[in-house]
Amino acid sequence: MKAFKAELSKLFSLPYIWLALLLGAFAPALFAALDNFAEKKDIIAGISTRLSEVGYIGLAFGVQGVIIVGVLAVSSEYVRESNENGGGQQLTTSLSVVPSRLSFMLAKGGAVTIISILLCVVAIFTTLTVTRLILGEYAPTFDWSKLLGVACYWVLTALLASGLTFITKSGVIPLTVLMINSSVVSLSVVLSKVTKLAYYLPDRAGIDMFMSMSDSVHTPLAGGFVMAAWAAVFFMIAAIVFHRRDVAA
Amino acid sequence: MRASVVSSSRKIMHMLGSELEKLVTLPLIWLTLIVAFLANMVLAAAFTSAGLQGASGAGAQSILNTGLASMGYLQAGFIILGILAACSEYENGQIRTTLTAMPWRGYQLSMKYVALAILTVPAALIIAASGVFYSFMMMKDAAAAIEMDKMIEALAGAAGYLTITTLISAAIGALLRRTTPALALLIGYYFIVSPLSEPYLPRIFNYFPDIAGHYMYMKPASDDINALTPMQGTGIAGIWAIIFMAGAIAAYRRRDA
Numbered sequence: 149m150k151a152f153k154a155e156l157s158k159l160f161s162l163p164y165i166w167l168a169l170l171l172g173a174f175a176p177a178l179f180a181a182l183d184n185f186a187e188k189k190d191i192i193a194g195i196s197t198r199l200s201e202v203g204y205i206g207l208a209f210g211v212q213g214v215i216i217v218g219v220l221a222v223s224s225e226y227v228r229e230s231n232e233n234g235g236g237q238q239l240t241t242s243l244s245v246v247p248s249r250l251s252f253m254l255a256k257g258g259a260v261t262i263i264s265i266l267l268c269v270v271a272i273f274t275t276l277t278v279t280r281l282i283l284g285e286y287a288p289t290f291d292w293s294k295l296l297g298v299a300c301y302w303v304l305t306a307l308l309a310s311g312l313t314f315i316t317k318s319g320v321i322p323l324t325v326l327m328i329n330s331s332v333v334s335l336s337v338v339l340s341k342v343t344k345l346a347y348y349l350p351d352r353a354g355i356d357m358f359m360s361m362s363d364s365v366h367t368p369l370a371g372g373f374v375m376a377a378w379a380a381v382f383f384m385i386a387a388i389v390f391h392r393r394d395v396a397a
Numbered sequence: 398m399r400a401s402v403v404s405s406s407r408k409i410m411h412m413l414g415s416e417l418e419k420l421v422t423l424p425l426i427w428l429t430l431i432v433a434f435l436a437n438m439v440l441a442a443a444f445t446s447a448g449l450q451g452a453s454g455a456g457a458q459s460i461l462n463t464g465l466a467s468m469g470y471l472q473a474g475f476i477i478l479g480i481l482a483a484c485s486e487y488e489n490g491q492i493r494t495t496l497t498a499m500p501w502r503g504y505q506l507s508m509k510y511v512a513l514a515i516l517t518v519p520a521a522l523i524i525a526a527s528g529v530f531y532s533f534m535m536m537k538d539a540a541a542a543i544e545m546d547k548m549i550e551a552l553a554g555a556a557g558y559l560t561i562t563t564l565i566s567a568a569i570g571a572l573l574r575r576t577t578p579a580l581a582l583l584i585g586y587y588f589i590v591s592p593l594s595e596p597y598l599p600r601i602f603n604y605f606p607d608i609a610g611h612y613m614y615m616k617p618a619s620d621d622i623n624a625l626t627p628m629q630g631t632g633i634a635g636i637w638a639i640i641f642m643a644g645a646i647a648a649y650r651r652r653d654a
Contacts, residue, residue, distance in 0.1 A: 163575070164575065164577070164578040167578055167581065167582075168581075171581075171585070179593060182593065182594060182597055185597070186596070186597060209589060209593065212581070212585055212589060216577070216581050219577065220577060223577060228488065228489070230488075230489050230490030231489055231490055235489075319576070319577045319580070320477055320481075320576065320577075320580060323577065323580050323581060323584065324473050324477065324580065324584055327581070327584045327585065327588060327589070328470065328473060328584065328588050330589075331588040331589045331592065331593075332589075332592045332593055333469055333470075333588060333592055335440075335470065338440070338443055338444070338447070339443060341443075341447040342443045342446050342447055
């Protein structure tokens with residue numbers, strides 16, 4: 149429990165974490181607002197085919213904030229101080245205090261999960277408010293099961309980011325891959341044109357939890373399971389790698 | 398005394414040489430370029446196979462479009478390249494050694510950008526050309542013969558676009574001095590903000606660095622009245638790069654290292 153509190157305090161005091169929190173809280177509302185303005189005319193006329201996606205689309209693209217949180221939480225441990233300050237890594241200190249590597253990882257994962265949930269609640273609140281304000285009485289009702297899906301999607305994405313960063317030790321690759329994949333020009337969409345297996349990639353499967361797109365193949369529950377399996381597998385690989393690797397390596 | 402004073406043009410050449418050497422000996426730069434090359438080949442293969450399944454009897458233009466379709470993703474590699482070149486100085490306190498050896502900050506950073514451009518242009522050309530070459534090999538039966546000059550024009554535009562993107566990224570990296578935030582900012586702009594908001598604000602968006610840059614290598618749809626010529630696109634994207642680099646140099650000269 150102490151380790152978990154320490155991880156939370158470390159996360160909140162990271163440089164540039166405010167950028168991630170700000171993005172996570174307000175980017176979804178911004179995307180939803182843009183989309184709402186574009187769709188408003190169709191929705192009022194009753195011919196919109198995308199009524200079920202309104203608002204959720206912002207929450208799907210707005211996942212960047214938690215990706216940054218997940219990556220920064222781990223990559224900051226590996227940042228090397230300059231030689232003038234002894235060239236140390238935070239990880240050495242962290243593992244001196246919490247010698248069990250597994251509990252260190254669990255505390256890290258727990259802190260990332262809690263922050264993602266909090267951020268997601270804020271984001272859902274801002275996005276729903278914006279949608280209500282713009283669409284007024286035409287705003288669709290948001291049901292709880294889908295919003296729960298959004299929260300799962302955010303948490304699993306953040307955990308995936310942390311797990312990947314534990315393996316790569318640097319935030320560059322996880323950040324690039326995950327951010328591109330959660331955008332409109334997602335790599336998974338390109339791959340899904342080549343092979344049907346791409347529908348089982350974590351972002352494609354996870355999005356089925358709350359978006360009923362024309363080409364979705366999973367039920368919300370199945371999509372959630374596929375994505376959770378990805379996160380679990382990556383965290384297990386990360387745990388094995390992290391457990392066996394020398395701290396200084 | 399006079400003999401020990403190095404003339405300023407030689408000084409600049411020395412600075413360029415050392416900046417180039419620093420870039421070339423950075424292992425991460427080569428790793429980035431190799432990964433970018435491989436990833437681009439995989440993507441080119443994916444786009445080509447998707448293209449072959451789609452329209453049959455495609456025109457010569459479609460080989461170019463298919464080969465350059467991966468450009469949207471390839472630019473991520475060059476964004477990383479620019480950020481690494483700028484932020485590696487700050488990782489180990491290298492910046493203080495650099496400035497001890499070359500205390501002329503404006504010249505030093507300008508030479509870093511020149512060195513980066515010297516490295517990026519051939520790399521971008523090779524990587525972009527390999528993608529086009531692959532789809533050319535795979536699609537030549539299905540498509541008509543391709544005109545050589547059109548292909549060279551598009552490839553030059555693509556290499557220029559990637560170089561400008563690299564320079565903008567290096568300038569942002571030098572301003573923020575930390576890899577992760579710079580990366581989050583640039584990837585966020587190039588992959589999320591820009592494609593999402595493009596349909597909503599079409600007129601102004603032509604003047605944004607990435608959209609203007611796209612005209613350097615993409616042939617616009619013929620019914621697009623807002624389209625820019627490749628030259629206009631180059632000019633606008635180039636001006637953005639110069640503004641960002643000038644901003645980075647101005648901040649660098651004032652700031653405590």
